[in-house]
Amino acid sequence: MSLSPLQLCLLFSSALFCVGLIGALARSNTILVLLGVELMLNAANINFIAFWRFGPAPSPATGVMFVVFSIAVAAAEAAVGLALVIAIYRHQKNIRLQEAVRLKG
Amino acid sequence: MLMSVTAAHVWLIPALPLLAAGIGALTPRVGRRLAAGAAIVALAVSFLLSCGALVTALADPAAHLVHNFAWFDLGDSAVRLGWLLDPLTAFMCVMVTFVGLLIFIFSTGYMHEDANFTRFFCFLSLFAAAMLGLIVANSLLLLFICWELVGLASYLLIGFWFHKPEAAAAGKKAFITTRIGDLGLLLGMVWLYDATGSLLFYDGGNGVLETNALGALTAQFTIGGLAVSTAIGLLIFCGAVGKSGQFPLHVWLPDAMEGPTPVSALIHAATMVAAGVFLVARVYPLMTADLPLTGVPLHALTVVAAIGAITALLGAVIAVGQSDIKRILAFSTVSQLGYMMLALGVGSWVAAIFHLLTHAFFKALLFLGAGSVIHAAHHEQDIRRLGGLRRPLRVTFATFAIGMMALAGVPFLFSGFWSKEAILHAAHGWTVSPLPLYVALAGVVLTAFYMTRLVAETFFGTPRSETAEHAHESPATMTVPLVVLAIFAILLGFLGTPAWPWLQARLEGRTEIHGHSLADGAGLMGLSIVLVALGIGAGWALYGRRPRARAAATDPIEGRAPKLFHALRQRLGFDELYAATVGRISDGLAALADWLDRSVWDGTIRFLARLGVFAGVVNREADEDVINGGFDAGSEGLRRGANAYSHAQTGDAHGYLRVVAIGFVMLVLVVMLGGGR
Amino acid sequence: MSIAFLIIALVTLGSAAVAMSLRNLIHSALLLIASWAGIAAFYLWAGAEFVAFAQLLVYVGAVSMVVLFAVLLTRQSRVDMAIAPDALRRIVAALLAGGATLGVLFGAVVSAPLPIAASATPVTVSVRQMGQELMGTHAAALLIVGALLTVALLGAIILASTGREDPPGVAPPAVAPPTRKTS
Numbered sequence: 024m025s026l027s028p029l030q031l032c033l034l035f036s037s038a039l040f041c042v043g044l045i046g047a048l049a050r051s052n053t054i055l056v057l058l059g060v061e062l063m064l065n066a067a068n069i070n071f072i073a074f075w076r077f078g079p080a081p082s083p084a085t086g087v088m089f090v091v092f093s094i095a096v097a098a099a100e101a102a103v104g105l106a107l108v109i110a111i112y113r114h115q116k117n118i119r120l121q122e123a124v125r126l127k128g
Numbered sequence: 129m130l131m132s133v134t135a136a137h138v139w140l141i142p143a144l145p146l147l148a149a150g151i152g153a154l155t156p157r158v159g160r161r162l163a164a165g166a167a168i169v170a171l172a173v174s175f176l177l178s179c180g181a182l183v184t185a186l187a188d189p190a191a192h193l194v195h196n197f198a199w200f201d202l203g204d205s206a207v208r209l210g211w212l213l214d215p216l217t218a219f220m221c222v223m224v225t226f227v228g229l230l231i232f233i234f235s236t237g238y239m240h241e242d243a244n245f246t247r248f249f250c251f252l253s254l255f256a257a258a259m260l261g262l263i264v265a266n267s268l269l270l271l272f273i274c275w276e277l278v279g280l281a282s283y284l285l286i287g288f289w290f291h292k293p294e295a296a297a298a299g300k301k302a303f304i305t306t307r308i309g310d311l312g313l314l315l316g317m318v319w320l321y322d323a324t325g326s327l328l329f330y331d332g333g334n335g336v337l338e339t340n341a342l343g344a345l346t347a348q349f350t351i352g353g354l355a356v357s358t359a360i361g362l363l364i365f366c367g368a369v370g371k372s373g374q375f376p377l378h379v380w381l382p383d384a385m386e387g388p389t390p391v392s393a394l395i396h397a398a399t400m401v402a403a404g405v406f407l408v409a410r411v412y413p414l415m416t417a418d419l420p421l422t423g424v425p426l427h428a429l430t431v432v433a434a435i436g437a438i439t440a441l442l443g444a445v446i447a448v449g450q451s452d453i454k455r456i457l458a459f460s461t462v463s464q465l466g467y468m469m470l471a472l473g474v475g476s477w478v479a480a481i482f483h484l485l486t487h488a489f490f491k492a493l494l495f496l497g498a499g500s501v502i503h504a505a506h507h508e509q510d511i512r513r514l515g516g517l518r519r520p521l522r523v524t525f526a527t528f529a530i531g532m533m534a535l536a537g538v539p540f541l542f543s544g545f546w547s548k549e550a551i552l553h554a555a556h557g558w559t560v561s562p563l564p565l566y567v568a569l570a571g572v573v574l575t576a577f578y579m580t581r582l583v584a585e586t587f588f589g590t591p592r593s594e595t596a597e598h599a600h601e602s603p604a605t606m607t608v609p610l611v612v613l614a615i616f617a618i619l620l621g622f623l624g625t626p627a628w629p630w631l632q633a634r635l636e637g638r639t640e641i642h643g644h645s646l647a648d649g650a651g652l653m654g655l656s657i658v659l660v661a662l663g664i665g666a667g668w669a670l671y672g673r674r675p676r677a678r679a680a681a682t683d684p685i686e687g688r689a690p691k692l693f694h695a696l697r698q699r700l701g702f703d704e705l706y707a708a709t710v711g712r713i714s715d716g717l718a719a720l721a722d723w724l725d726r727s728v729w730d731g732t733i734r735f736l737a738r739l740g741v742f743a744g745v746v747n748r749e750a751d752e753d754v755i756n757g758g759f760d761a762g763s764e765g766l767r768r769g770a771n772a773y774s775h776a777q778t779g780d781a782h783g784y785l786r787v788v789a790i791g792f793v794m795l796v797l798v799v800m801l802g803g804g805r
Numbered sequence: 806m807s808i809a810f811l812i813i814a815l816v817t818l819g820s821a822a823v824a825m826s827l828r829n830l831i832h833s834a835l836l837l838i839a840s841w842a843g844i845a846a847f848y849l850w851a852g853a854e855f856v857a858f859a860q861l862l863v864y865v866g867a868v869s870m871v872v873l874f875a876v877l878l879t880r881q882s883r884v885d886m887a888i889a890p891d892a893l894r895r896i897v898a899a900l901l902a903g904g905a906t907l908g909v910l911f912g913a914v915v916s917a918p919l920p921i922a923a924s925a926t927p928v929t930v931s932v933r934q935m936g937q938e939l940m941g942t943h944a945a946a947l948l949i950v951g952a953l954l955t956v957a958l959l960g961a962i963i964l965a966s967t968g969r970e971d972p973p974g975v976a977p978p979a980v981a982p983p984t985r986k987t988s
Contacts, residue, residue, distance in 0.1 A: 049896040058833070117879075
């Protein structure tokens with residue numbers, strides 16, 4: 024079975040996505056959970072570029088635009104997320120996510 | 129000083145008070161002088177501009193100068209707004225800005241102890257801006273927007289002392305009651321747009337008040353054989369009924385007295401209540417369009433006349449039984465607005481506007497005079513507990529008496545006499561029914577009677593309470609506006625005497641003036657003079673000759689007809705009637721909505737919650753099966769979380785993410801295996 | 806398929822995977838930076854130079870610094886570093902969920918009827934073209950992103966600020982409580 028470049032890129036991004044997901048699910052350190060989420064976002068960006076580059080009838084700049092905006096949003100997310108980490112740390116003196124359960128119903 | 133103001137510049141007149149309102153809103157609490165100064169200066173400049181506009185308008189009184197522009201595009205058509213300048217607009221602008229200016233100045237004295245002084249002036253300016261915008265609007269839409277702004281501002285001002293429960297309730301009542309009428313106005317507006325495709329009043333032949341549109345409107349008929357123009361006119365009139373406190377929506381107006389007295393003057397004299405009369409006068413071509421039709425069951429103006437007549441009589445009768453100085457004036461306003469509507473209904477809109485203008489001055493005078501009395505007597509408003517204020521409050525008494533005589537229609541000298549005469553003559557000339565004339569004549573007696581009672585109880589006799597004894601004259605910021613208003617309450621009448629009806633001619637767009645001798649119609653005039661004398665005489669006989677000795681003494685009418693007096697004091701039970709009918713219905717609706725909430729919607733929510741619980745169970749089962757049940761202690765939280773939906777919120781971010789991932793996998797599997805469609 | 810792509814993919818995935826499994830946070834962060842750089846290299850390889858530089862600037866340059874600061878600001882004690890008793894269970898669950906996701910994604914990608922076209926002629930986007938697109942077609946989105954970033958940064962500052970009260974000795978604010986005239 025031969026895989027097209029597009030499919031290879033998609034496999035790469037899928038693998039990266041799952042690495043991020045497993046990291047986010049497995050680690051108790053909030054910073055790492057956040058970084059796992061960042062990886063997942065990056066995997067999505069890779070998909071945009073892959074489709075833009077190899078996909079059917081690539082449009083001039085749409086994919087690139089998407090990624091640029093996505094990176095901007097990811098940066099905002101990282102800033103807010105890490106601020107939240109610091110807030111959690113100040114609150115409970117550690118950053119174990121499973122202890123941040125004050126929203127429990 | 130008076131530059132020529134064209135239609136394109138008319139927008140400045142409302143814009144300046146709006147700017148002042150903005151300044152007032154941004155001024156901190158300590159910036160009293162800035163807020164009041166901005167409001168007064170803005171309105172003063174608006175007044176000058178209005179005078180300029182009046183000069184422009186009078187140069188060619190028959191013309192409707194307009195300046196239209198597109199607000200925004202809507203598909204193929206554009207929503208267009210515009211400014212209008214004609215004698216009606218110009219006279220109203222001059223009156224509103226001038227009376228408003230005096231009220232603003234009065235307010236600086238009246239409110240100067242209030243902590244929220246800047247906010248008060250912000251609201252006042254907003255009110256003036258909205259009212260002026262309403263006047264200069266050349267589009268029913270723009271008029272409606274300003275109309276609602278007026279309603280908002282009046283709500284804010286009536287409830288200005290919102291820490292008093294009555295004031296808050298009164299503000300709410302005014303807002304909701306007028307809203308009922310506004311609904312009619314909105315419907316009429318939508319219908320009008322649907323029928324003509326425009327909301328501009330005058331637009332070079334395409335406006336809704338011009339011949340083309342009116343012809344189209346009278347050519348169509350709707351339910352009950354009504355001409356479309358009649359139906360739309362009546363819907364628009366609904367708005368006027370609400371805003372001008374006409375029967376059956378008059379109940380809010382007396383309660384609006386809970387606001388500060390300058391607000392009462394502004395609302396009851398110059399602005400809000402005049403808006404309804406102004407609206408009907410503005411769309412008068414629409415209201416009269418159905419008159420040539422013969423086969424229709426109803427003409428719009430007949431309804432206007434009937435409502436006006438009922439209101440005129442009702443207000444005057446109830447005023448007799450009230451004892452709060454401001455409430456008496458409020459019901460007298462209701463009655464006088466009824467007169468104006470009656471004049472509109474019997475076909476003489478110029479008489480209505482003439483009365484509107486004169487009434488604005490003398491009613492503002494009376495309200496500000498009442499404010500001065502209340503201020504002097506330390507917020508004592510009950511006329512039974514006042515009395516004997518003639519000596520300490522010389523200026524207030526003199527000006528108040530002038531206002532009272534103008535309102536009562538004391539002949540020849542006072543403006544109220546001439547405008548009331550104009551209405552009586554118009555009613556006399558109405559061919560449909562003589563009833564409005566009789567009602568108006570009965571109203572003349574009653575008006576003279578209750579105003580005499582008010583003056584006699586307040587200013588004559590002896591002080592009947594501690595506060596009344598220690599009353600002292602108000603400061604100059606309050607008395608000077610009173611004097612100015614009193615002068616105008618006298619002079620204004622001479623603009624429209626039958627001998628030289630300058631105002632009427634200009635309003636109707638004529639440059640020449642057809643005066644006629646006072647001898648024409650002298651019979652009716654003589655009759656009304658006799659009736660005024662009768663009313664004042666009866667009032668003086670009952671209240672002035674033997675003044676009330678104690679605050680608790682019974683009213684002379686109460687002594688003779690206690691039941692009648694009690695009914696009058698209870699305002700003929702309209703509030704109770706509405707509470708028993710409309711209030712009951714809305715309570716029922718609320719109960720229904722409550723039931724729906726509790727059973728139907730709540731059931732749905734519960735069902736969804738069950739679904740959530742089910743999902744939680746699935747999650748737990750997956751956990752146990754997948755991880756071999758070896759981590760019971762760790763899954764304790766999840767198990768408890770499955771008990772109810774709220775408990776499914778474990779707060780465990782990992783768990784949430786895991787559920788999302790599992791859900792994602794399931795979704796993809798569904799799509800791949802089931803084809804997804 | 807070019808060797809370059811394979812190397813890039815391996816470096817990226819490998820460093821990401823190791824970063825997610827290391828116990829030392831500093832090491833994790835450094836490896837993640839390598840992973841991000843790898844992604845930037847992928848963008849370069851794919852011909853999206855501008856995005857590659859954006860990735861470098863934002864992630865390798867900025868986010869990594871924020872992460873490092875966050876790591877340093879939240880120093881943990883030895884006890885916290887120990888694996889908690891429930892960690893094993895969580896790791897197993899994570900591996901299962903992640904593995905399922907991976908399998909599903911791979912299956913979807915492999916079986917998807919994507920066009921097996923030879924690599925299309927590479928599309929190049931000049932920076933000028935991008936600038937015109939950003940300021941023209943996507944001007945609204947650009948503005949919104951700007952607003953979003955501003956709000957996010959303000960929010961981050963507020964979240965992370967200590968919210969300590971004013972030091973003693975400073976007078977209370979001069980605004981007097983509102984007093985109203987009674988009637």
